[in-house]
Amino acid sequence: MNIALIAHDRKKDDLVQFVTAYRYIFEKHSLFATGTTGQRIIEATGLQVHRFQSGPLGGDQEIGARIAKNEMDIVIFFRDPLTAQPHEPDVSALIRLADVYRVPIATNMGTAEVLIRGLERGDIDWREVIKNMRQ
Ligand SMILES: O=C(CO)COP(=O)(O)O
Secondary structure: OEEEEEEOHHHHHHHHHHHHHOHHHHOOOEEEEOHHHHHHHHHHHOOOEEEOOOHHHOHHHHHHHHHHOOOOOEEEEEOOOOOOOOOHHHHHHHHHHHHHOOOOEEOOHHHHHHHHHHHHHOOOOHHHHHHHHHO
């Protein structure tokens, strides 16, 4: 699975903690992240992470483009709902594309826990499920 990891500044500690706790799951997948988030995860865990631009410099849009190409299977995006972001349109666009392409997206740690445990159980074969629904 290709997993995108993103966190706003005040949520970065939470995401680093989350990835560290579930390292044994994340290490089995391909990880992608916005610039600063990716740097923090690499420093804390030593995991291999493909880093895009920093969010405000276009990283959210780069991940959105991957979603539009069906190249992202899960998005974990710890948003800060209490701080205005200069690149809010990019944030909205990324979340919108996840909905357009029905990509599972967790915007807080509660949902991320559910997703990652589902992934551990092998439950996240959602592309198959959606394909069957369309038939
Ligand atoms: O701003 C972000 C997402 O909108 C995150 O970007 P960074 O990981 O580069 O801080």
